[in-house]
Amino acid sequence: MNAQDALPSSEDISALREEIDWLDAEILRLVKRRVEVSQTIGKARMAAGGTRIVYNREMDVLARYRELGPEGRQLAMALLNLGRGRLGR
Ligand SMILES: C=C(O[C@@H]1C=C(C(=O)O)C=C[C@H]1O)C(=O)O
Numbered sequence: 001m002n003a004q005d006a007l008p009s010s011e012d013i014s015a016l017r018e019e020i021d022w023l024d025a026e027i028l029r030l031v032k033r034r035v036e037v038s039q040t041i042g043k044a045r046m047a048a049g050g051t052r053i054v055y056n057r058e059m060d061v062l063a064r065y066r067e068l069g070p071e072g073r074q075l076a077m078a079l080l081n082l083g084r085g086r087l088g089r
Contacts, residue, residue, distance in 0.1 A: 031082065038083025052084070 008016060046052060058080055065072035 031079065034079060035082045035085065038080075039085055042083065 042052060045054075061080060062073060062076045065076040068075065
């Protein structure tokens with residue numbers, strides 16, 4: 001395979017950009033759903049007199065993203081913080 005074979009054409013790049021746009025829309029949809037689910041659980045636990053945070057569950061979430069390195073940690077922390085929403089302020 002020569003270098004040209006490996007390079008995407010301008011048509012390929014257009015298609016790849018469409019894929020990125022679609023992926024971003026899906027990621028946003030999933031993040032919003034995650035926030036919703038996390039807040040539902042958090043509100044129920046607090047209404048029952050429980051804690052706002054469950055550290056062992058949060059450690060599991062951090063571990064899931066560890067393969068992405070420091071950015072994975074930032075991403076996991078952002079997801080956890082989004083789930084806290086107003087509850088966490
Ligand atoms: C969603 C929960 O509540 C909190 C939010 C978590 C999350 O967003 O992943 C994890 C643990 C808890 O601190 C839960 O207890 O599972």
